Amino acid sequence: MSRRASAGPSASASDAPGLDPVIHAAARLRVVASLASLPGEDRITFPRLQDLLGMTAGNLSTHLRKLEDAGYVEVTKSHQGRTPATHLRLTPAGRTAFEDYRATLRTLLG
Amino acid sequence: MDEVHEDERSAAARLALIEDQQRLVSRAVEPDPRLLYGAWGVAWLAGFGLVAAGGGRDPLIALPRALPEVVLGVLLTGAGLVTVVHSVRVGRGLSGPSTTSAVLYGWSWVLGFAALAAVNTAVAAASGDPAVAELLSPASAGVLVGVMYLFGGTLWREPVQFGLGAWLLLTTAVGALLGLPALLWVMSLAGGGGFLAVAVRCASQRRRVA
Numbered sequence: 001m002s003r004r005a006s007a008g009p010s011a012s013a014s015d016a017p018g019l020d021p022v023i024h025a026a027a028r029l030r031v032v033a034s035l036a037s038l039p040g041e042d043r044i045t046f047p048r049l050q051d052l053l054g055m056t057a058g059n060l061s062t063h064l065r066k067l068e069d070a071g072y073v074e075v076t077k078s079h080q081g082r083t084p085a086t087h088l089r090l091t092p093a094g095r096t097a098f099e100d101y102r103a104t105l106r107t108l109l110g
Numbered sequence: 111m112d113e114v115h116e117d118e119r120s121a122a123a124r125l126a127l128i129e130d131q132q133r134l135v136s137r138a139v140e141p142d143p144r145l146l147y148g149a150w151g152v153a154w155l156a157g158f159g160l161v162a163a164g165g166g167r168d169p170l171i172a173l174p175r176a177l178p179e180v181v182l183g184v185l186l187t188g189a190g191l192v193t194v195v196h197s198v199r200v201g202r203g204l205s206g207p208s209t210t211s212a213v214l215y216g217w218s219w220v221l222g223f224a225a226l227a228a229v230n231t232a233v234a235a236a237s238g239d240p241a242v243a244e245l246l247s248p249a250s251a252g253v254l255v256g257v258m259y260l261f262g263g264t265l266w267r268e269p270v271q272f273g274l275g276a277w278l279l280l281t282t283a284v285g286a287l288l289g290l291p292a293l294l295w296v297m298s299l300a301g302g303g304g305f306l307a308v309a310v311r312c313a314s315q316r317r318r319v320a
Contacts, residue, residue, distance in 0.1 A: 029124065030131045037132040038139065039208040048203025052135050087205060102128060108121035 018104045020097050022070045027055065028063045032072065032098050035090040043076070043087040064088065072097055133319070139204060141197050144316070147274075147309035153189040155302025157182035158248065162294035166244070211265055218261070222254050245290055252282030252297055270308060277304045 023032045034052055038044060044052075050060050067073040072094030076087045090098070161182050164173035197216065201209060230250060234243035256279035263272025278301055285296030 026127065029127060033128045033131040034135045037135040038204070038206075040206065042204055042206030042208050044139075045203035045205075051203075052138055053131075089206070102125070105121045105125050105128075108117055109125070110118075 020101050022066065022072065023097060023101050025063075027059070028067060029101075031060070031063050031067065032090065032094060035073065035088065036095060036098050038090075041089060043089040046086040046088065049088055067094065070094075070097075139200055141193075141200050143312040144309050145196060146193055147305045147312065149189040149192040151302050151305030151309055153182075153185035153302070154305055155298050157185040157298075158294050158302065159298035161248075162291045162298055165294070166291055215262060215265060219258055222258065223251075226250055226254055241290075245286065245293065248293055248297055249282055249286040252278055252285070252301065256282060270311065274304055274308050 023029050030053055031049075034049060035044070046057075046060070050057060053060065055063075064073055064075065068075050072091055074089045074091050076089075078085050078087060160173075161178040163170045164178040194216070197212070201212060230243065230247055233246060234240075237243075256275045256277075259271050259275025259278060261275075263269060263275055281296050281300040281304070282293070285293035285300075288296070
């Protein structure tokens with residue numbers, strides 16, 4: 001995780017140290033915040049999440065891939081009859097990263 | 111530009127973004143308590159009130175035979191449909207432990223009332239006394255509803271829902287001991303009123319958060 005905690009050379013002045021760059025992007029923050037407000041360990045299908053976020057499918061896929069690569073989101077595929085469905089869930093690491101991110105924001109506010 | 115102030119502003123904006131999104135998602139995936147308690151409150155208040163006033167052997171108001179009971183049945187069925195359709199809608203696309211709990215809880219209502227209807231029919235037939243069925247049907251339904259709300263309050267850790275269940279059990283028990291038509295008045299006013307009070311409470315809580 002330390003790899004991600006250190007802001008790269010491209011970080012701007014407003015990228016406060018300690019803010020996870022994976023979820024700092026506004027769109028990904030909304031994705032993670034949405035998944036974090038699902039109860040317990042529940043999963044949500046891709047179209048329903050897309051509906052709640054009002055993002056295009058392509059846009060959401062891109063962000064989900066980044067979150068999946070970081071180990072923050074778990075993607076599972078299933079088949080209901082012939083229709084394939086993609087289910088998404090925040091991993092424990094993702095939940096921790098989100099809680100840490102929010103706690104850091106609160107500290108910044110003092 | 112003061113960098114510290116800039117950071118604070120952007121942190122505040124981020125927190126607001128998180129809060130807004132989480133509120134939006136919670137409201138979209140959780141059943142709206144105002145709608146559900148409101149629908150059941152109206153059904154109990156008007157339905158049991160109508161049977162209390164217009165049913166039985168000595169009605170307060172003259173209504174066509176069986177009309178109050180039919181209206182009660184339609185209102186309760188309507189509230190049930192509102193509940194099922196709304197719950198399925200908000201739960202679409204969700205799966206996992208709490209969704210499983212919600213689905214099993216929903217089936218508990220269906221199974222409980224199916225078994226209760228069978229038992230009540232058997233008791234009415236065995237007793238041969240219509241007065242038994244007239245008292246037993248609303249009283250046993252009130253008890254089952256009360257127990258289901260105790261169970262729901264326990265499942266979702268909602269003291270208000272648990273409290274409503276306790277209130278329905280208490281009022282139904284007292285009403286049953288008082289007999290007919292008191293039981294029907296109690297279920298209409300105290301029961302239906304209880305549902306509506308909880309609906310109003312949920313509505314004012316939501317306004318405060320918004």
